[in-house]
Amino acid sequence: MSQFVDEVTLRVASGKGGDGSASFRREKFVPRGGPDGGDGGNGGSILLLGTPDRSTLLDFKHRPRVVATPGENGRGKKQHGKSGENLVLKIPLGTQVYDADTGLLLADIISEGQVFVAAQGGRGGRGNVHFATATRQSPDFAEPGKPAEEVHLRLELKVMAKVGLLGFPNAGKSTFLGRVTRAHPRIGSYPFTTLHPHLGVVSRGTFPNNREYVIADLPGLIEGAHEGKGLGDRFLRHVERTQVLLHFIDVSYEGPADPEESYRVIRNELALYDPRLLEKPEQVAATKIDSADPERVDAFRRFCERTGRTPYLLSSQTGEGVTEILNALDPLLEEELLSAQGELGQHGL
Numbered sequence: 001m002s003q004f005v006d007e008v009t010l011r012v013a014s015g016k017g018g019d020g021s022a023s024f025r026r027e028k029f030v031p032r033g034g035p036d037g038g039d040g041g042n043g044g045s046i047l048l049l050g051t052p053d054r055s056t057l058l059d060f061k062h063r064p065r066v067v068a069t070p071g072e073n074g075r076g077k078k079q080h081g082k083s084g085e086n087l088v089l090k091i092p093l094g095t096q097v098y099d100a101d102t103g104l105l106l107a108d109i110i111s112e113g114q115v116f117v118a119a120q121g122g123r124g125g126r127g128n129v130h131f132a133t134a135t136r137q138s139p140d141f142a143e144p145g146k147p148a149e150e151v152h153l154r155l156e157l158k159v160m161a162k163v164g165l166l167g168f169p170n171a172g173k174s175t176f177l178g179r180v181t182r183a184h185p186r187i188g189s190y191p192f193t194t195l196h197p198h199l200g201v202v203s204r205g206t207f208p209n210n211r212e213y214v215i216a217d218l219p220g221l222i223e224g225a226h227e228g229k230g231l232g233d234r235f236l237r238h239v240e241r242t243q244v245l246l247h248f249i250d251v252s253y254e255g256p257a258d259p260e261e262s263y264r265v266i267r268n269e270l271a272l273y274d275p276r277l278l279e280k281p282e283q284v285a286a287t288k289i290d291s292a293d294p295e296r297v298d299a300f301r302r303f304c305e306r307t308g309r310t311p312y313l314l315s316s317q318t319g320e321g322v323t324e325i326l327n328a329l330d331p332l333l334e335e336e337l338l339s340a341q342g343e344l345g346q347h348g349l
């Protein structure tokens, strides 16, 4: 299985600028000709480029330091030094770039083709040809190249999905993803089948009234995840950016005995990770309705009634109720879209 890496630290160093040359023309019978020192080349920069071709930060796991080439020094006869090459590092969309030492957010790479200059190459120094004046015809100095820049970065990938699937292990999250998208996540009758987030695209027209959007299937959560139980809660960073949470509760005989209690456990883990996650719009749905335990279904219905929810019941195996839950997500996505536009408006973008 491919490795999923969502956090790395790495050092990136640009290239130093080449020094300008302080050289003079050599001519017969002229002891010292005019200045002819060329400019140094610019050092290469390190650029981060957002691309949908990458879905993890694996490339950088074993590459702790990335260095661009320096610019060459200028030479006589006004020859310019060659510039160093820029290094372009392809990174997945949804990557946040932090200064690893200060914790400052430097960039948020969210769109294809977005470029962030992580370390600017040093500018090449000017050769002495630039420094000749009427009163100083033989400048015997040139500008040194500007130094390289080295930055210690922390990259954090937070997948870009509109909807995040939450629930206990075995709740049927991956089966749902496989049902509504063309993704093929691993499905198993044992907990913690899913070890890292999987994305799938709900295509336009697959289900009535749907727009196209990305769903993230996340590893199951259990009580104490914030203390590292089960797979822990670190992958919850991937719901930070989702607009809507879809919370699944297994109401088959294998599911939790008390659906409401299981809902609370998950919400509590969200709160302990980041209370802001609780503010996201959510939908709750009972899964595996094809082999439901009537008592668990009743308990789920009572919970929904008490909390003013529509009781969504679905089976990813038979397809029952799947369209209904997707339709229920629709208005939430719409609202989010509008408020996101509102925010952009406020910032004058």
Ligand SMILES: Nc1nc2c(ncn2[C@@H]2O[C@H](COP(=O)(O)OP(=O)(O)OP(=O)(O)O)[C@@H](O)[C@H]2O)c(=O)[nH]1
Binding pocket: 167, 168, 169, 170, 171, 172, 173, 174, 175, 176, 186, 187, 188, 189, 190, 191, 192, 193, 194, 195, 218, 219, 220, 221, 287, 288, 289, 290, 291, 314, 315, 316, 317, 318
């Ligand atoms: N009867 C029935 N079984 C289901 C349904 N959906 C999933 N299952 C079964 O439930 C088990 C767990 O399904 P998964 O989709 O892997 O569950 P998950 O929530 O992704 O689990 P983790 O990745 O471990 O968190 C598998 O054996 C599935 O075949 C359903 O609608 N009906």
Ligand SMILES: [Mg+2]
Binding pocket: 173, 174, 175, 185, 186, 187, 193, 194, 217, 218, 219, 220
């Ligand atoms: Mg799974």
